[in-house]
Amino acid sequence: MNKTLILVVEDDAPIRNLITTTLKTHDYKYIxxxxxENAIMEASSYNPDIVLLDLGLPDIDGVEVIRRIRSWSNMPIIVISARSEDSDKIEALDEGADDYLTKPFSVEELLARLRVTQRRLAIMDASSTSNEAIFTNGHLKIDFAAGCAYLDNEELHLTPIEYKLLCLMAKNIGKVLTHTYITQKIWGSSWENDVTSLRVFMATLRKKIESKPNSPQYIQTHIGVGYRMMKVE
Known part of the structure; x- marks a missing residue:
């Protein structure tokens, strides 16, 4: 039995049954x-590893559920919603959701998102028990203590902004970071010109860490939303 405990928050019975059947088939534990309101109570009572959250709930909006859980926990939250507008995705992600899956979705995509989140949890657990301030992902390595980054053991010559971007993405590996979140962390604001600057710096960073910048393996673009660092095996 998979030790990962998943909280499924969904008021639509057929969709809820599809999700729970999928989880059961793949040996996940779930509640x-x-x-x-019940979601918040279950989250606080059972402290699940991952939350699968619908936004259109009958009592309070799913975004409010995210806000309230985030007031006391960093448990990963994957939104599963019929709301497909970029503004809805950005609002949920800015409030603290880790990922966003739009209905209708395939079972294979749901399982893939869960695996990505599990890998991120494993990386976080490993880093919390390690005394070394070293991040590795595929051929990419960051020495946080020394302030250096390496690709294939060759030091990367990064600008201060590029290095800050790389560290921010690495510390949130597997998580979609919105333009607003990134620009606030890097520049302390989220004006439109900062988003333009972000795209420029991200393009130059990719040229330095990606063998094929037009087909990146480390940093994935979510058009209109933001960026995500992917785990490279």
Whole structure:
């Protein structure tokens, strides 16, 4: 049995049954909640490893559930919603969701998102028990203590902004970071010109860490939303 415990928050019975059947088939443990208030209660009572959250709940909006969970926990939250507008995705991600899956979705995609989140949890657990301030992902290595980054053991010549971007993405590996979140962390603001600057710096960073910048393996673009560092095996 998979040790990962997943909280499924979904008021639509057929979709809830599809998700739980999928989880059961792949040996995940799960608990369910059909509304926001129960979701918050179950999250606080059982401290699940991952939350699968619908936004259109009958009592309170799913974004409010994210806000309230984030007031006391960093447990990964994957939104599963019929809301497909970029503004809805950005709001949920800015409030603290880790990922966003749009309905209708495939079972294979749901399982893939879960695996990505599990890998991120494993990396976080490993880093919390390690005394070394070293991050590795594929051929990429960051020595946080020394302030250096390496690719294939060759030091990368990064600008201060590029290095800050790389560290921010690495510390949130597997998580979609919105333009607003990144620009606030890097520049302390989120004006439109900062988003333009972000795209420029991200393009130059990719040229230095990606063998094929037009087909990147480390940093994935979510058009209109933001960026995510992917785990490279």
């Amino acid at each position: 369910v909640a059909a509304n926001g």
